[in-house]
Amino acid sequence: MVNLNHTSISHTVFILVGIPGLEDQHMWISIPFLISYITAIIGNSLLIYLIVTERTLHEPMYLFLSMLAAADIVLSTTTIPKTLAIFWFNAREISLGGCITQLFFIHSTYVTESGLLLVMAFDRYIAICYPLRYNMILTNFVTGNIGLAVLLRSIGIIFPIIFLMTRLTFCRNNVLPHTSCEHIGLAKYACDDIHANLCYGVFVLSTLALDMILIAISYGLLLQAVFHIPSRNARHKALNTCGSHVCVIALFYVPGFFTCFTQRFGHNIPLHVHILLANVCVLAPPMLNPIIYGVRTKEIRDRFLYVFFPRQK
Secondary structure (H helix, E strand, O other), X not given: OHHHHHHHOOOOEEEEOOOOOOHHHHHHHHHHHHHHHHHHHHHHHHXXXXXXXXXXXXXXXXXXXXXXXXXXXXXXXXXXXXXXXXXXXXXXXXXXXXXXXXHHHHHHHHHHHHHHHHHHHHHHHHXXXXXXXXXXXXXXXXXXXXXXXXXXXXXXXXXXXXXXXXXXXXXOXXXXXXXXXXXXXXXXXXOOOOHHHHHHHHHHHHHHHHHHHHHHHHHHHHHHHHOXXXXXXXXXXXXXXXXXXXXXXXXXXXXXXXXXXXXXXXXXXXXXXXXXXXXXXXXXXXXXXXXXXXHHOHXXXXXXXXXXXXXXX
């Protein structure tokens, strides 16, 4: 009987505050959010279009890049429209099912992007260290299977969170001081023991940290090989290509891990700063990734000029 009463008071609707302490500034804050979202959707859609329509870009590097662009679109669309609805229309309510669905897509997309950055680092390592065997190792069939494996890995890692969340009873406060739902941020409002959630959250972070370590090892070996290339032009081209990847990798991992550390150890940092940092992780990579690759990758830049400015090509 006690269990039935305990279950009956579980919250099924939650209130997303937005950015605590800055509610009166929501309308102004929404402007960079909207600009970032539009830029992310247009930039990544354009990137996918250029790669799909240009046969010369049907190579593993660009196919992985199109997968990353698709993941960026999913990540942006999962979070920013709801955030803008909070800012503009005070639409703060979200159901428990909607909240769990949102956090699943946020975390799974984040793990997917981490996996794609890892395989892109591996792709660059093969291209520079084993150029003659590159096309034999990374065929389009292998590339597609790698992309599928990355997707299945992310789903497999994050899917257990659904069961960890649905087993909880949320009988505490249902007001979430955030713009979106997050695993531990929601779990801490449960009346049950969330030790399993905390341990699994550490496991997910460890997976991302392992990806980052493997990426660092790949680029360490890659740079070692680059500086042994006798041709100065070839060395410059290799470093320029790697530079784009390093920028994207830093843009992805640095804000994310900085946010995790400040949430755990930065107890003196205001709550609105934590929320803004969390939103940077969602806003910055999808917006800047296509810009970085578009500016620094000659093949994509040339294709863009050919399609949209044919007279200048």
